[in-house]
Each structure stands twice: as C-alpha cells, then as structure tokens.
Amino acid sequence: MDTKFILAGKSLSDLEKFMIDNNQSKFRAKQVFNWLYLKSLKDINDMTDLPLSTRELLKEKTSLCSITLKDKQISKDGTMKFLFELKDGNLAEAVLMRFDNRANLTACISTQAGCAMGCSFCATAKLGFKRDLDSEEIIQQIFLIQSETGLKVTNIVYMGQGEPLLNFDNLISSIKIFREQFQVGARRITVSTCGIIPKIKELAKLDFQSTLAISLHAPNQEKRQKLMPVAKKYKFDELIQTLQEYTQTTGRRVTVEYVLMKDINDSVADAKELAIAISKLKSNVNLIIYNQNEKSNFKKPNKDTIQKFKYILEASGKKVTIRLERGADIDAACGQLSSKYTKTDVHG
Numbered sequence: 468m469d470t471k472f473i474l475a476g477k478s479l480s481d482l483e484k485f486m487i488d489n490n491q492s493k494f495r496a497k498q499v500f501n502w503l504y505l506k507s508l509k510d511i512n513d514m515t516d517l518p519l520s521t522r523e524l525l526k527e528k529t530s531l532c533s534i535t536l537k538d539k540q541i542s543k544d545g546t547m548k549f550l551f552e553l554k555d556g557n558l559a560e561a562v563l564m565r566f567d568n569r570a571n572l573t574a575c576i577s578t579q580a581g582c583a584m585g586c587s588f589c590a591t592a593k594l595g596f597k598r599d600l601d602s603e604e605i606i607q608q609i610f611l612i613q614s615e616t617g618l619k620v621t622n623i624v625y626m627g628q629g630e631p632l633l634n635f636d637n638l639i640s641s642i643k644i645f646r647e648q649f650q651v652g653a654r655r656i657t658v659s660t661c662g663i664i665p666k667i668k669e670l671a672k673l674d675f676q677s678t679l680a681i682s683l684h685a686p687n688q689e690k691r692q693k694l695m696p697v698a699k700k701y702k703f704d705e706l707i708q709t710l711q712e713y714t715q716t717t718g719r720r721v722t723v724e725y726v727l728m729k730d731i732n733d734s735v736a737d738a739k740e741l742a743i744a745i746s747k748l749k750s751n752v753n754l755i756i757y758n759q760n761e762k763s764n765f766k767k768p769n770k771d772t773i774q775k776f777k778y779i780l781e782a783s784g785k786k787v788t789i790r791l792e793r794g795a796d797i798d799a800a801c802g803q804l805s806s807k808y809t810k811t812d813v814h815g
C-alpha cells in the first residue's frame with residue numbers, strides 16, 4: 468500500500484508540519500504551497516527554487532496526487548474533458564471551458580463517483596452511485612487540470628457527477644481550500660443541486676458566499692417528478708419556498724438551471740408556467756441546451772423555440788442567459804465519458 472504523503476490538497480500548516488518533521492526549514496512549505504496551488508505544478512523536479520536535497524526528500528516521501536488522469540478529450544471549441552481514476556479504481560469526470568471572456572477559465576468538477584439521483588436525461592444517472600469523493604479527491608481534480616494544461620482555473624462549478632449537497636462536509640471543506648489556497652474568490656464558485664431541501668436550509672445557515680444553482684428543469688411538480696425522481700421526495704412548491712427563504716436569509720440571488728429538451732419542457736406554456744413559478748424567487752435563469760448524443764432519446768430544441776422560451780422569461784423580468792453549447796463533438800455531458808469505461812450498458 469502507498470503510504471506516501473499526498474501533497475495536493477494539504478494546507479500550509481500541514482506542509483509546514485511535514486517539513487519540520489523531516490528536518491527541513493518551515494519556509495520551504497510556503498514555496499511548495501505556491502507551486503501546488505498557484506503555479507500549475509506537474510513534477511516535483513519542477514520546483515527549481517527548492518534545494519536538490521529537498522526535492523529528493525519530496526520524491527522519496529511524497530506523491531503529488533492520489534488520483535490519476537485516465538483520459539482526456541479536447542473539443543474543437545477548446546472545451547476539455549478529463550476522466551480521473553480514483554485510488555480504488557472508481558472514476559470521476561471534470562470539464563474545463565473557456566467562455567467569451569478569455570480571462571475566465573471555468574472548471575466543472577465532480578463530488579461523487581456516479582450519482583444516486585436518477586435524473587432521466589443524465590448519463591451519470593445510468594452509472595448508479597459508487598461513492599462520495601473525499602475533499603482531497605475533489606481538490607485534486609483542479610490541481611490536475613492546472614498541471615495538465617499549465618493554466619490557472621479562475622471559476623469552479625460543482626456541476627459534474629454527483630449531488631454535491633449529499634456530500635456536504637467534503638463540499639464545504641473543498642470550497643474552503645479553493646478559496647484559501649487556490650485563491651479562487653467565493654463569488655467565482657457555484658454549487659449546483661437537484662434540490663435537497665434540508666441541505667439547502669443547512670447551507671443558508673453558513674456564511675456561504677458562493678452561488679447556489681438549482682437544477683429545476685421543469686415548470687411544475689408533475690413534469691419535474693417525471694424527469695427527476697428527487698422531486699417525489701422534495702416537492703416543487705416546497706423547493707421554491709425553501710429557495711425564497713434561502714435568498715432572504717443570505718441576501719444572495721440563486722441561479723435557476725433549466726435544461727431545454729425538445730417536446731419535453733420547452734413549450735410556450737412551459738415557459739409561462741416557469742415564469743410564474745419563479746416570479747417571487749430572487750433569481751437569474753440559465754437555459755442549457757440539451758447535449759444531444761446517440762445514447763439518449765432526448766433531443767435539443769431548435770433555435771426558434773429556445774429564443775421564444777428565453778423571451779418569455781425575460782418579459783417576466785428575469786435575467787436569462789443561454790449556456791453556449793460546449794464540447795458538442797466530445798462526451799462533454801457529465802457521465803458520458805465514464806460510461807465508456809464501465810460495464811454499465813447505457814441506454815438513455
């Protein structure tokens with residue numbers, strides 16, 4: 468069994484303790500810390516401002532990461548998809564996207580291997596739930612993306628595999644590390660949930676300055692529970708009510724995520740009903756065009772339908788953005804890449 472000290476994910480005080488325990492100057496810890504989180508480190512040898520003896524010690528007693536990169540796909544639009552192998556062989560996915568604002572580099576990461584939520588349109592759901600990721604495994608996804616690309620991630624969204632609020636403690640501790648160590652501002656972090664009401668209430672009590680996004684995907688209870696089994700437990704109206712309380716307590720706007728799927732939830736009537744349902748909710752709306760693939764029966768709507776849907780919501784006073792289609796030529800939707808490496812037969 469590998470008993471090496473894993474560097475990525477450690478705090479400055481953890482690193483200082485390691486240096487002191489190994490008869491090194493405490494000051495070396497800060498150098499390692501900067502390399503780990505701010506400089507896209509790929510190899511211990513690259514820490515050239517450390518004495519050779521310290522690098523040799525690190526090579527002998529430490530490993531950079533406990534997870535490894537198993538596969539990577541790059542889309543024509545520059546979107547990159549990463550598949551990571553965890554130490555027990557489970558898989559987790561992350562996506563790196565650059566939007567129009569070229570200074571921003573957004574990474575979408577996973578909090579669980581697989582997912583138990585069973586959303587009917589989601590490839591990850593077909594994988595089933597394997598296990599929660601620990602906070603180091605969550606953090607190391609960003610570490611490896613940075614070291615693999617040589618780029619600094621500026622925005623993080625918890626929107627990959629899994630339901631983040633069902634891995635609550637690891638979610639919160641990883642956000643703390645992204646803020647304090649990777650120096651990603653709280654406002655540049657978004658957590659997306661399918662609507663775990665008790666955990667949204669718990670989040671409201673914390674000093675959580677990041678954005679909460681709710682995967683709503685339907686304008687009412689009936690449609691939502693067909694698409695998302697979680698709605699059978701946490702009902703539509705109660706969810707909207709909880710989110711309203713959340714915005715009142717935190718003073719922060721939430722983001723309503725809505726995946727538009729042809730003839731499922733994209734009609735004019737759906738748009739009008741959604742506009743009424745969220746009229747009192749302090750929120751922006753993010754319309755996501757379904758990432759169509761051959762394994763799924765769901766299709767994306769045409770451009771007219773998308774624009775009409777957007778217009779109706781805007782007319783109701785909401786700020787609406789359409790998330791650009793990213794990585795359409797790769798398996799960019801969560802779960803699509805993992806499913807290639809599992810025995811699970813994906814039907815869609």
Ligand code: SF4
Binds near residue numbers: 586592629801
């Ligand atoms: S959409 Fe999100 S919550 Fe739903 S099954 Fe997929 S990963 Fe889980």
